[in-house]
Structures are given as C-alpha cells and as structure tokens.
Amino acid sequence: MSPKPRSFDVHRLFFSLANATRVALFDFAAAPTLADAVSTHLTERERLRLEGLGSGRRGREWLAARICLKESLVRSGVIASPRDCEVGQDERGRPRLSLGPEALGAPPPDCALSHGGRWAVSAWTDLPGVKVGVDIEPRSARWAERRRSAVGADDDAAPDLAPSDRAAVLWTLKEAAAKALGTGLAGALDSAVREERGTLCRIEAADGRRSFGRSLIGPGWVLAVAWWNERSSSCRAH
Amino acid sequence: MPRTLSDEEKTQVYEHIRQFLSDELGVPLDTIGPETKIIDDLGGDSIIYLELIEEFKKKYDVSVEIRAIGRYFQKHPIRTVGETARAVYDIVEKGDGIVEALD
Ligand SMILES: CC(C)(COP(=O)(O)OP(=O)(O)OC[C@H]1O[C@@H](n2cnc3c(N)ncnc32)[C@H](O)[C@@H]1OP(=O)(O)O)[C@@H](O)C(=O)NCCC(=O)NCCS
Numbered sequence: 498m499s500p501k502p503r504s505f506d507v508h509r510l511f512f513s514l515a516n517a518t519r520v521a522l523f524d525f526a527a528a529p530t531l532a533d534a535v536s537t538h539l540t541e542r543e544r545l546r547l548e549g550l551g552s553g554r555r556g557r558e559w560l561a562a563r564i565c566l567k568e569s570l571v572r573s574g575v576i577a578s579p580r581d582c583e584v585g586q587d588e589r590g591r592p593r594l595s596l597g598p599e600a601l602g603a604p605p606p607d608c609a610l611s612h613g614g615r616w617a618v619s620a621w622t623d624l625p626g627v628k629v630g631v632d633i634e635p636r637s638a639r640w641a642e643r644r645r646s647a648v649g650a651d652d653d654a655a656p657d658l659a660p661s662d663r664a665a666v667l668w669t670l671k672e673a674a675a676k677a678l679g680t681g682l683a684g685a686l687d688s689a690v691r692e693e694r695g696t697l698c699r700i701e702a703a704d705g706r707r708s709f710g711r712s713l714i715g716p717g718w719v720l721a722v723a724w725w726n727e728r729s730s731s732c733r734a735h
Numbered sequence: 736m737p738r739t740l741s742d743e744e745k746t747q748v749y750e751h752i753r754q755f756l757s758d759e760l761g762v763p764l765d766t767i768g769p770e771t772k773i774i775d776d777l778g779g780d781s782i783i784y785l786e787l788i789e790e791f792k793k794k795y796d797v798s799v800e801i802r803a804i805g806r807y808f809q810k811h812p813i814r815t816v817g818e819t820a821r822a823v824y825d826i827v828e829k830g831d832g833i834v835e836a837l838d
Contacts, residue, residue: 550775553778554778555775555778558778613780613782634782642786642789643782643785643786643789645789645792645801646785646786646788646789646792646801647785647801648801649800649801649802650800651802668785672781680809682781682784682805682808683805683806683808683809683812684805684809685781685805686801686802686804686805686808687801687802687804687805687806687809688802688805689802703802703805703806
C-alpha cells in the first residue's frame, strides 16, 4: 500500500485572471522535513531526476517547488493525490504537467515554478491557451545594487516604490513573463515592463508578444505572476 | 569604455568569475571549472547572472543596455562558467556594440 501523502503547509495566494490562475507559496525552510515527500509526492521519473540533483540546495528547492504545485492541485481537486501528476519539462526547461489516467483525458493545466531563499512558489491555470509564469525573489537591500542590471531604460512602471523594491518588482515581472513565454533569462533581460492599469502591468517581449502580470510584496519576498494568451498573442485580465 | 582585453586580462576575468561564484554560492573554488554549469552544478540562479553583469560593468566601466545583453544571451546562452567568461569578454570589448556584432 502506498503511504498516505503528508500534507504540507502551502499557502494559497490569489491573483485575479478570470479566477483561473492559482498561485501557491510554500515556506519550505519552516517545514520540518521534505524527505517524506520523496515517496508520497514524486513519481518514479521525478524521483530519478531528484537523485541526479542531489540533496543539496538545488535538490531541496526543486523538491519544494513540486510539493508546492502538487499540493495546490490536490487542494483544488484537479488530482486526488500528489502522485497523480508528473512535472516534466520541455526542451527549454519550461515545466510541463501530465495527469494520470484518473484525470479522464482532461487537458493538464499550464504551470510555472520558482524558488528563492526559503520559498517555493507555483502557479497554474486551466484557462485554454493561457500560459503562466511566476517568479519569487527574497526582498533585500541588495536589489538597490542590482538595479542597473534589473531595470532598463524602457521600463515604466511602479514609480512610487523605493528603488530596491522597484527593481525587485520589475525584475520578478520580467522573469515571470519570460517563463510564461518560455524564453528564460535572455527573454527577461530583453523585455520592458509598463503600467497597464491599476496594479496590472504589461510586459513587452522583444518579439512584440505581450504578457500581463501582477506583483506582490510580502514579508521577506517579492513575487510576480504573469500570463500570456498564445491564441491572441496577448492576454488581458478581466 | 569598450576595449580589447589581453590574454592575461581574459585569464583575470575568468578567475574573477570563479572566485565570485565560489564566494556568492558557497562552493569550493577548486570544483569550479570552464565546463561547470552555473545553475545545475553550482545551484546558481538568474540573480547571480545579474550580479555578475553588474560586477563587470562596474569594474570595466562599460555602459551596455540590459536589453542588448538579453539579445546577446539569446544567441549565446551562457550555462557554463566558460561560456560566461566569453560573454564577459564580448561585453567588455564591444559594449553596446555587442548587438551589431551578432548580425
Ligand atoms: C528560467 C530561468 C529564468 C529561471 O530563473 P531563476 O531565477 O534562476 O530560477 P527560479 O527559481 O525563479 O525558476 C526556476 C524554474 O523555472 C522553470 N524554468 C526553467 N527554464 C524555463 C523556461 N525556459 N521557461 C519557463 N520556465 C522555466 C523551471 O521550472 C525551474 O524550476 P526547476 O528547476 O525546479 O524545474 C533561468 O533558469 C533560465 O533562463 N534558464 C534557461 C536556460 C539557462 O540556463 N540559461 C542560462 C542563462 S542564458
């Protein structure tokens, strides 16, 4: 008999995009141990991948991100147990979810992952054609020094924030959008963030594709979620 | 100011990158070589790239727009320490001209 999955303390955050993007945050440094999750949350292939990453920081972050995503899917009823889905990746490293036969042929949600410091964050949506991205970074004064690399001349958003927070917010928005598009670090560097309306930002990629995103500053972290509609080449929040 | 780096300066850049990664990521210096992967082997992340860019822009007084660096990375992904060193040589030597150099 397979062990009963232990539930981890994953917090749900909400960003409104037609109620279809679920964002979860996991403070994995506060979790007593992640080791149990290897047998209760990972499929065989995922376990092998984790073995390759080792038990150091990289392996721990990788595992925490999977726990975060799988717990969020279980709590929303998409899957009954964490092992009913598998997180693979495409050729560029973008995570790709597949659901077990219990899901009865339903298309898997699109998903994104990030880890930074003691946190892992996941985002997923089942809105057809929408790709999500997410990024989390520790909030720190070092962002003031990184400003020149994180913020470009074309960025025009969040003018009222302190310089270090502004740099963190703009950068997480760019990384989240680059993950939605699958373009990675290079895509994040070559993009611009503009204010759309209210708290909504528009992230413009070099090839003209537009994503939309929101950011949130929490205790010790800054995170952003972005979404892109591959059908309309841009995606507006409702 | 863009400039040409001598072989000795290139070696210095490479050693500086190794030392920087060792200090920032808490990895022993002798485990870092040209083929070492910054994310997969050293547990680095995109922030370490931002800080490396910043470090060398300051050290060599190079002004280059981050979007130009993004375009460069698209053509030359920099996963390893050796690839990163080559990117730094190009950025220091060509400055904002790195984009034209791609065409
Ligand atoms: C994607 C990328 C921006 C991640 O940023 P980061 O701040 O270092 O790390 P984060 O914790 O925020 O995100 C990591 C997650 O992004 C996801 N990811 C990786 N590549 C991705 C891509 N192309 N598109 C979308 N998501 C991606 C993965 O799920 C990864 O988590 P995992 O390793 O646990 O599966 C960066 O790793 C990247 O550009 N990778 C592409 C290839 C590369 O190594 N380039 C080197 C520089 S040119």
